[in-house]
Amino acid sequence: MKNYKTKIISNQEISPGYFRMKILAPGFGENAHAGQFVMFRVQRSLPPLLRRPFGIFRTGFLPADCDGLPPTEFVELVYKVVGSGTSIMAELHEGDKVELLGPLGNGFDCTSRKGEKILVGGGIGLVPLYMLAGELVANGCKVRLLMGGRTRDDILAVTEFERLGVETYISTDDGSLGEAGLVTQVLERKLQKYPETEVFTCGPMPMLAAVHDICVKYKTPLQVSLEESMACGVGACLGCVVKGAGHTEEKPSYLCSCKVGPVFKSQYLDWSALGKKDNDCGGCA
Amino acid sequence: MKNYKTKIISNQEISPGYFRMKILAPGFGENAHAGQFVMFRVQRSLPPLLRRPFGIFRTGFLPADCDGLPPTEFVELVYKVVGSGTSIMAELHEGDKVELLGPLGNGFDCTSRKGEKILVGGGIGLVPLYMLAGELVANGCKVRLLMGGRTRDDILAVTEFERLGVETYISTDDGSLGEAGLVTQVLERKLQKYPETEVFTCGPMPMLAAVHDICVKYKTPLQVSLEESMACGVGACLGCVVKGAGHTEEKPSYLCSCKVGPVFKSQYLDWSALGKKDNDCGGCA
Amino acid sequence: MSELKKEIVKRPDMSVEIAGIQLRNPVMPASGTFGYGEEYTPFIDMEKIGAIVTKGLSLKPKAGNPTPRIAETVSGMLNAIGLQNVGIDAFIQHKMPFLRTVNTPVIANFFGNTLEEYGEVAKRLNDIPEIAAGELNISCPNVKQGGIVFGTDPKAASEVVALVRKNLQKPLIVKLTPNVTDITVVARAVEEAGADAIACINTLTGMSVDVNTRKPRIANMTGGLSGPAIRPVAVRMVHQVVQTVSVPVIGIGGIMKAMDALEFLIVGAKAVQVGTANFVDPTAMISIIEGIEEFLVEEGIDDIHDLIGSLKF
């Protein structure tokens, strides 16, 4: 975990509105695990004020330019342009200075090696699953990836997942790629077929909630990666909390999603509250 | 007077820290007079919040690209990088969108055709004098330009002034170009030699005050162009006022420098107050 | 939005009534940022905006504060103009002739240096038939009460509003200062004293120092902070006031674009005023009006009243 004051190696649009950014980051990879994230400072000047959190797509080394020089280590992000910060990011170029805090948080737990693994990713939620797939495959697991998106443009990096040796299943809302329909329908079929499975998911909250419901139904262990608004990313501001299982007004339980998460075992979360905004009580700061 | 939503034709560094920016502005020239200014919107997003005022260096037409097409009209600014806004301006490129309000204010009064004219410009204060020199020469006046600056880098557009047929005299604080010393010393010599003269000046406030004192001493008519902080540039906010001659606490006289000025006949200003900041009284807005 | 859809939908009704004045849409300039209207004629069509609000007027001409009077801050600006204005007589003589030619309601913002003066200006406004309403600025120090600002004390606020209410034979909008512990207390006092509408907020008092000269960046030392920096405070206060009073509320503070204006309308402002944004872009109000209209169309709302106060909480 370090604050990198570094620069961009490349920043390319890979699908309409989706970008891949390679950033110089010596020493980053050895501490990074699948599911962790970085806090990215878009530019030195305002706006935006706050850093933006992004999952780690992968880490690696560029081939050495000249003999004798060490190869260049990088971290790679994949991001979707959704607002002010990501719009500015899309305009950045090779050589532009950026700052990066990471790797942060707790990633996926890959210690359970038995059985098969199903990864369910929706849109930009595919990002942390790439590194996860790599680790699981390396562990010798059979990995199936269910990719969901609104249209074919939202299905990212299929070839790269397949090169890892992952079996991919694609569904899109409009049927423009793969099966027409929701990724959760595919999940249900797969769980019927492969009951001894562990599921990992990342994506929009309605999808996560549906995946959770299905896994409860099939008694399948599930790990989810959440996206909460974050200010600090290091557990200092307490802005990013989610309600833990058993949270009540009287005995509240808030878990820091930047520090305990962003990946949680699904049973530790309060699913009745997740994804809903509520305006309970007052308070000062 | 119009709000141009337009684009940059070119933006080049002409001396360390000084830039020339040509901006597409159809119809601008016919209403523009020497000494008027524009309110320039640096970029559509923050920062900076407010527009920045810049004098008009010149207006003109680019040669037509193709037969039959009308030539392209432009306005040209010359600016010095001093803070946040001008730093961002220095990074702009051909084709970048910008907004421009102008031409604004009252420029130099060139109606008096008798005698000789002396123009005194300090640093970036040379900007409005270029168009003025052009108008005066066109009127058939003999024009002498005293150019002052800290170093040779602050002396702008000498050749262009000379091409208009202007006699130039250069002084720099460090003697790196022309005479070593202040431009006001040269002014005093010239006034002794050519008593029947009208003086026009623009530059830093201490220089303006010194020029005013000399002109009072030699009973020479003087027009000065002032630089006050401006928010609106059109007389609406009353942020840019200067004290008029005869201003007192009891009978205060504030003149809008964006509307009545930025060029004033020197006798209408309260020189005891100019260039000094004072904290007299309270008030709400 | 597709061309087809644009044709089918009828244009939503954007008109609102504030204190008995009918406005074609809820967007108007904030006092002091639009001069006396005429200054902006080269840039925008005065008959497209909801109303024109004048610079604050006083009985006698007022010279205002020494300079520098303005300074930019992060996403905001400080001003201490000191309420410079031509005075009510010169206003009638030199500014009304233009305003009479425009088919848009004119709201005269005004203030006094003493309680009596407030009353006097109100009376003078009665003589000008083309003034649709008065907007009372109570963010001024009460000279008699040792400089305490009228608008920060519910009793003083109530007193000045009651007096003006008695003297003014036109709708009365009262404009509140945000520099108070509890704006609802002042809002309630002002409503009870007879305000037909409430406008808020005026500027937050701020200060900025030039580190190199070690002097305040405006001569008056402190000034009023306006612009996008203050918007969250303004939205909060407008929401509080809407929840407190039953007269219409005009929302002001840091509105730069349509989305910003919509925040105020959603919390319940019946109209909005645009201030600092006029300096940044003299056509800002037109873009805001168009943007609100487009939003209503996209949301399938026929009448802006269905948007006003639609906050879900």
Place this chain on the structure above:
Amino acid sequence: MSELKKEIVKRPDMSVEIAGIQLRNPVMPASGTFGYGEEYTPFIDMEKIGAIVTKGLSLKPKAGNPTPRIAETVSGMLNAIGLQNVGIDAFIQHKMPFLRTVNTPVIANFFGNTLEEYGEVAKRLNDIPEIAAGELNISCPNVKQGGIVFGTDPKAASEVVALVRKNLQKPLIVKLTPNVTDITVVARAVEEAGADAIACINTLTGMSVDVNTRKPRIANMTGGLSGPAIRPVAVRMVHQVVQTVSVPVIGIGGIMKAMDALEFLIVGAKAVQVGTANFVDPTAMISIIEGIEEFLVEEGIDDIHDLIGSLKF
């Protein structure tokens, strides 16, 4: 600055004393933006900053508000964390072990839900020898007085400060809320009740609406506005308080870089706290300390006390 000059000048004295605590320099984190210190150890050297200020502590653990708790605004952010904290017991058990290892004064920010609780927390702080001082946050609603915030009422503020003063055998810093009509009245009350130093400002109450969902952008509806947007208000209030009280004042609000901190020092703050900037750049405090030192060298100032309060007006 030339290399030569750098060698010749001796490093200026940056140390200041606040309420009897000696600080190596006047820069410390603002409560709630630095966790319990340990969170930032990977990024900055805790022994380079003037002090460590903890997240606000209460007698019992406090869960805080529902989410979303934070939202970015123009050059600022809103937060409604709801004072979530581990409580004083867990603080002693889990957070103090780290803080004991650091050779930097630790200031414990604390609050209570009732008057009594304020007093109790103060007592508990006496048990922790490594806590250099208490920083009393009076920006909390007084449950007994119908939710009126302690810090907005000079009487309630005075009462809570007097009680804490009696119970706390350590220097007492009192942190003021800016959401008041006249901060000097509260500052004076708090000084008279026994504050050894005053810190200001806490956040300005604000609100922001998501136009598309028509919901407040934070669950608690309103939140505290911090960051560069509020700096002009903070500088103004710090200046006012410095002119009013004789105890030292700690300036807080929107400090992002050395130039910003210098504004506060020039108006008379003896130290500054850095809040939101820690999120933007975890090394911000180090840059600020270095920047202040560089400014002193360039201005030929040997002792920071010659800068403090040097405003020309």
